[in-house]
Amino acid sequence: MDNDLLDVVIAGGGPGGLNAALVLGRSLKKVILIDEAKPRNDVTLKSHGFLTRDGISPTVIREIAREQLKAYKNVTIIKDVIDDVERNNDLFIIKTRNGQTVISKKIIFATGMKDHLPVIPGLQSVYGKTVFHCPYCDGWERKNEPLALFSNGAALLPFVKLIFNWSKDLVVFTNGPALIEEEEKRQLAHHQINLIEAPISELQSNNGNLEKxxxxxxxxxxxxxxxxxxxxxxxxxxxxxxxxxxxxxxNEYITSEHGQTNLKGLFIIGDAKNTFTSLIGAASQGYEAAVKINGDFAAENWEDGLK
Known part of the structure; x- marks a missing residue:
């Protein structure tokens, strides 16, 4: 890194951050993307729902994106973590864990969320292999199978209704007393969905394949x-x-259109503002934010030329 003023710093190298870097790179902007290389979907074997990339590992998708970004010499990708950001006279002073400091006119946070799975013995072994969070990503592969649903509280019934689209053979585990209304219990029983409130001892699996x-x-x-x-x-x-x-x-950051926050020049996209965005959704938000940022730069440069 050098001390030149950057146009944009992007925090996070998932599909949102990478697509923002691509659009900004093609817009002749000087960009640095800082990525920890510890993605939330690291446990995912195959991604789905991304046109032309259906069934491909998210790791491979990131590798393809990074390779394509090499064509844009005004875009730099580094493995590091942003530890602190200060705002001074509409500029962002970014300090990284490795001791680097850069200054940028604008910044995009595409840092996403980190999962903290409930403490159920055996869950870590099957999560991302045969137990998932997103049915749009993995429901087709589990269609018509005998499925376990782990949920409780207000989210339970809406989640069951959604999964019921892919399989009618469902057992719901609340891992303790079910915190739902009697009417919700009646609806589950009406659809012949077993509600199990007893605490779970463990999930038994073989090479990531859930069995019991x-x-x-x-x-x-x-x-x-x-x-x-x-x-x-x-x-x-x-x-x-x-x-x-x-x-x-x-626990989502609040933004207006295109990921613009209440702080001028600071944008947030992807899971950090939507909890779960999907690969194609995050990539789309990266595109939108980059177009908005470049449009702002273009307008500012035009007005400066009139002075």
Missing amino acids: VILQNGEFFNRTGGFISSTGERQSSMIPARLGVPINDK
Whole structure:
């Protein structure tokens, strides 16, 4: 890195950050993308729902994107972590864990969320292989299978209704008392969906393939896959919050159109503002934010030329 003033710094090298870098690179902007290289979807074997990339590993998608970005010499990608950002006279002073400091006119946070799975023995072994969070990503592969659903509270019934699209053979595990209304329990029973409130002992699997959900009372249920409504997701970076960007009750950063926050020049895209965006959704938001940023630069440069 050098001390030249950058146009944009991008925090995060997922599809949102990478697509923003591509559009800004093609717009002749000087960009540095800083990526920790610890993506949320690292456990995912195959990604789905991304046109022309259906069934491809998200790791491969990132590798293809990085290779294509090499054509734009005004875009630099480094492996590092942003530890602090200060705002001074409409500029952003960015300090990294490796001791680098860069100054940028604008900054995009595409840092996403980090999962903190519930403590269920055996869950780590099957998550991302046969137990998933997103049915649009992995529901087709589990269609008509005997599935376990791990959920509780207000999210439970809406999640069950969604998964019911892919399989009618469902057992819902609340891992303790079900915090739902009696009417919701009645609806589950009407659709012949078993509601299990007993605590879970473990998930038994073989090479990541779920086989049984075993309860603490010794009872077990044979299941070949499953979905979990919440992964305990939390913000990967609290830097925008420290700078004054508000967070809603879902722990998502609040933005206006195109990811613009209440701080001029600071944009947030992807899971950090939507909890779960999907690869193609994050890439789309990266495109939108980059177009908005380049449009702002173009307008500013035009007005400066009139002075």
